[in-house]
């Protein structure tokens with residue numbers, strides 16, 4: 001992936017709204033064909049950053065290039081080359097799926113085939129259904145199809161699956177995964193860590209307008225890798241558990257024990273020690289950290305840092 005061309009370059013981006021510093025020195029380099037996630041808590045500057053990329057916001061400071069173009073100076077061209085997911089309110093309620101795709105196709109010199117897009121996004125059966133009568137998932141898939149109707153090389157999807165039920169989310173994820181086959185570079189803004197973990201090649205974590213981490217989901221998870229083991233047992237030698245390799249903390253409240261630590265073998269090491277102590281634990285559960293934990297860890301880290309400055 002690292003030998004691929006850079007499609008989106010953001011350097012030292014700053015953007016404030018009145019007294020609110022929404023983006024504070026963001027750097028990003030997104031490569032051709034990548035599905036790149038931008039995650040972070042509410043108000044961390046995700047939308048503002050991608051809006052500077054699509055030319056919807058003007059940066060106060062910094063350099064933004066998309067396919068080598070300046071979204072401010074070359075706005076019309078960038079608009080043609082970058083597909084942006086529409087807000088659903090931008091579509092007329094009575095337009096049908098096919099009509100919407102055909103209408104948007106007329107805006108471009110070399111559009112994708114609306115019929116093919118309906119097949120890709122599972123909308124064939126709903127071709128003649130009015131927008132207002134589509135389910136949330138179908139509306140969402142239509143909005144992604146519309147973002148692709150101009151055959152863009154880059155697509156920006158903001159809040160991809162907000163408000164969707166689990167089945168509709170999975171359908172939408174499949175539609176995004178299909179972008180990979182088309183070689184489209186996608187920027188995905190999301191609140192959902194499972195979504196980023198499942199779909200993205202790399203993820204930037206924004207907190208307070210700054211990128212606090214940027215890597216593959218796997219590497220980010222490994223960086224804060226935590227395993228938590230919980231069980232119930234009487235007469236456990238907690239001191240011995242604390243001494244085990246990889247155990248960071250072990251607490252006992254009555255018969256409820258709670259251990260955290262690192263390493264893939266932690267649960268195994270703990271069970272072996274319990275075996276040695278002649279203890280058969282009940283309700284033994286193991287939780288391995290995911291991207292959600294990465295975000296929580298980074299958020300806390302950042303809050304501590306801000307409190308110190």
Ligand SMILES: Nc1ncnc2c1ncn2[C@@H]1O[C@H](COP(=O)(O)OP(=O)(O)OP(=O)(O)O)[C@@H](O)[C@H]1O
Nearest residue numbers: 017020021022040041042043044045046047048049
């Ligand atoms: N047009 C605007 N006018 C004033 N303030 C704004 C504007 N757009 C964004 N902000 C402020 O800038 C900060 C960053 O907002 P932004 O929408 O970029 O964050 P976000 O990470 O996308 O948030 P969310 O996850 O809630 O969508 C917030 O404090 C927000 O209130």
